[in-house]
Amino acid sequence: MxxxxxxxxxxxxxxxxxxxxxxxxxxxxxxxxxxxxxxxxNSLVLDGEHVQRVSTSCVQVILGAAKAVQDAGGSFxxxxxxxxxxRALSDLGLSEYIDKWSKI
Amino acid sequence: MGLRVLAVDDSKTMRDMVGFTLRNAGHDVLxxxxxxxxxxxxxxxxxxxxxxxVNMPRMDGIQLIKxxxxxxxxxxxxxxxxxxxxxxxxxxxxxxAGATGWIVKPFSPEKLLQVVAKVCP
Numbered sequence: 589m590x591x592x593x594x595x596x597x598x599x600x601x602x603x604x605x606x607x608x609x610x611x612x613x614x615x616x617x618x619x620x621x622x623x624x625x626x627x628x629x630n631s632l633v634l635d636g637e638h639v640q641r642v643s644t645s646c647v648q649v650i651l652g653a654a655k656a657v658q659d660a661g662g663s664f665x666x667x668x669x670x671x672x673x674x675r676a677l678s679d680l681g682l683s684e685y686i687d688k689w690s691k692i
Numbered sequence: 693m694g695l696r697v698l699a700v701d702d703s704k705t706m707r708d709m710v711g712f713t714l715r716n717a718g719h720d721v722l723x724x725x726x727x728x729x730x731x732x733x734x735x736x737x738x739x740x741x742x743x744x745x746v747n748m749p750r751m752d753g754i755q756l757i758k759x760x761x762x763x764x765x766x767x768x769x770x771x772x773x774x775x776x777x778x779x780x781x782x783x784x785x786x787x788x789a790g791a792t793g794w795i796v797k798p799f800s801p802e803k804l805l806q807v808v809a810k811v812c813p
Contacts, residue, residue: 616705618705648706681796
């Protein structure tokens with residue numbers, strides 16, 4: 589059994605502590621966690637402090653969650669983005685999102 | 693009016709994300725886990741659009757496109773290929789096989805809807 593995501597809920601905000609390795613095997617659980625947070629909370633924050641590696645499918649989940657939260661009128665942000673996480677997003681051509689998601 | 697779309701990917705997460713985005717936009721989405729599964733589920737049934745990954749077990753996306761283009765029912769159905777930047781050499785292969793276009797993963801939901809609207813106006 590692998591690590592599980594830690595979710596902290598305060599008022600209408602959920603903060604998800606991301607796992608260090610967000611590979612394909614983590615993507616299904618990550619999607620489930622994101623769905624739960626998006627459906628129950630107004631604001632979603634991902635804590636990326638420990639992220640070392642992130643797969644395309646997990647980035648896809650992040651993109652979907654961000655849109656779902658914003659479409660519902662909520663806010664989405666990533667805080668404490670590790671350099672590995674930032675590099676991975678940049679390598680995937682998502683630099684514009686790094687700025688957007690870092691503004692809370 | 694919504695489209696009937698077949699999403700083919702061996703990653704359930706990717707199928708879910710494609711499905712979620714398109715269903716929210718009012719489209720009907722069928723799912724298949726690889727090329728072989730797609731052919732079995734489609735048969736001679738018509739869909740408006742097929743979105744397929746490239747690297748999959750049993751039958752990859754390029755072979756799937758070739759098989760579909762050899763079937764008169766699917767000869768002109770728009771087919772979008774999901775690729776990663778590292779798969780960029782597959783774009784030409786996909787186009788030669790008969791793909792209509794491609795989407796680079798990961799994609800923003802807006803981008804997916806834009807491309808779908810472009811190939812299925």
